Amino acid sequence: MDFAFDARTEELRAKLLAFMDAYVYPAEAVAEEQRAELASPWDTPAVVEELKAEARRQGLWNLFLPDSEYGAGLTNLQYAPLAEITGRSPQLAPTALNCAAPDTGNMEVLTQFGDDTQKKQWLEPLLAGEIRSAFAMTEPEVASSDATNITTLIERDGDDYVITGRKWYISGAMNPDCKIFIVMGKTDPDGADIRRQQSMVLVPRDTPGVTVKRAMRVFGYEDHYHGGHAEVVFDRARVPVSNLIGEEGGGFAIAQARLGPGRIHHCMRLIGMAERAIELMCRRAVAREAFGKPLAQQGVVHNWIADARVAVEQLRLLVLKTAWMMDTVGNRGAHTEIQAIKIATPRTVVDIIDRAIQLYGAGGVSQDFPLAELYAGARTLMIADGPDEVHQRSLARRELKKYL
Structure with a gap:
């Protein structure tokens, strides 16, 4: 094991440290001032968009994604010291670099398991930082630490899936730029293999039957820059079968x-x-x-x-x-x-x-x-x-x- 930084990591690390000093740390106070002036507390302060534009201009963009077709093509070992630097300003820096959860995980899912249409419609705008996303897995009525407990139903009805369930602490869902949910639920709730009962489907935020009910606080914080953590209700929300990610039972x-x-x-x-x-x-x-x-x-x-x-x-x-x-x-x-x-x-x-x-x-x-x-x-x-x-x-x- 050799943990010395290679030339590419050293170059990106120097760039990122300079970016943090010149742009991110000064923007922390500015973002708070701007947020107080916003019409909605969930809108994005203008300085965040300025940070994103500057990060992209400097090539500090999508560093998390090891697939070079879509991201920076860095290994985990190369990305580790860069992610550490962004952790020094966790509200602003990851978002500025388009390396913020839950978008990172959703982009990884679409990169690995999405079909060409799904990648075109959702992955590309996420990679460009044009939209945000959410991952809807945790539920209030069950111990979600055991994912086999998930009760949300994804029922086949002809060429559609009908989704019914209640989720909470769905990170990013309060952000008005959040346009797509990846929803985990059961397509085969009575299946013999409890790890093959679940599937994942793409559900656009504006789908009838999808209601973002309220923001969930974390120790009193609403985590505005992260897009909040929402309670979301799916009341017979209907999406095409083509919105399935991967295969049924693969969730x-x-x-x-x-x-x-x-x-x-x-x-x-x-x-x-x-x-x-x-x-x-x-x-x-x-x-x-x-x-x-x-x-x-x-x-x-x-x-x-x-x-x-x-x-x-x-x-x-x-x-x-x-x-x-x-x-x-x-x-x-x-x-x-x-x-x-x-x-x-x-x-x-x-x-x-x-x-x-x-x-x-x-x-x-x-x-x-x-x-x-x-x-x-x-x-x-x-x-x-x-x-x-x-x-x-x-x-x-x-x-x-x-x-x-």
């Missing part, structure tokens, strides 16, 4: 293919979030005094900063190893490592951000600093893409299997 397998890269992308960005928290912690420590000396001279602060640095270096190595394995032996071969980073990264980053909040006192939980929002995002990732406990259960069973 569970497609979901697994989608979630593997999504998990590592989240972990890459989480490391960037931790780095920003450490930077903020250090700046605060040298600028503030308590009990007659700078916080930077308090022993407990030394411990927090040292422990944070050690933890981030450990996580980065594990994430890079996972990226390298995904590149060399595939997602299935890296299953244990993907689960390991999904367990370790969010909980560790939550702890680092929590220490930074403590150092900032009241300011740490306020809107004047990014720490509270970083905490909300990191804590959510202990649930999203499979809660920690599901990954622990699966990983432990794989370990125990060696001894049975």
